[in-house]
Amino acid sequence: MLPIFxxxxxxxxxxxxxxxxxxxxxxxxxxxxxxxxxxxxKKLHIELVKQMLTLSTSGFGxxxxxxxxxxxxxxxxxxxxxxxxxxxxxxxxxxxxLIVTIxxxxxxxxxxxxxxxxxx
Numbered sequence: 001m002l003p004i005f006x007x008x009x010x011x012x013x014x015x016x017x018x019x020x021x022x023x024x025x026x027x028x029x030x031x032x033x034x035x036x037x038x039x040x041x042k043k044l045h046i047e048l049v050k051q052m053l054t055l056s057t058s059g060f061g062x063x064x065x066x067x068x069x070x071x072x073x074x075x076x077x078x079x080x081x082x083x084x085x086x087x088x089x090x091x092x093x094x095x096x097x098l099i100v101t102i103x104x105x106x107x108x109x110x111x112x113x114x115x116x117x118x119x120x
Contacts, residue, residue: 072099 037045076096084091 068103069100072096072103075099 073096076092076099080095081088081092
């Protein structure tokens with residue numbers, strides 16, 4: 001039994017669908033004629049790349065937000081709960097929500113300032 005990468009390589013070579021990089025930095029199929037890209041196709045490709053960028057940025061943003069979430073929760077549990085009475089779960093949650101809200105407002109404000117500078 002061949003390893004999976006060799007089986008995939010054989011299928012690609014057998015079908016003639018392997019690609020090489022042209023001097024214009026576009027990928028072309030070897031056995032296919034060169035085709036001019038229409039403006040509609042180019043616009044579609046640009047929109048596709050923009051959408052992929054937005055999705056990947058959102059995904060990384062979610063991971064960063066979860067990391068900050070864990071850090072802030074641990075800070076509240078380690079440092080703030082010491083000074084609060086025993087049954088003060090609601091107070092610590094309020095402090096946590098306040099910290100997250102302040103952080104979100106500051107980051108959003110700074111990013112909007114940067115966006116306005118770039119657009120001018």
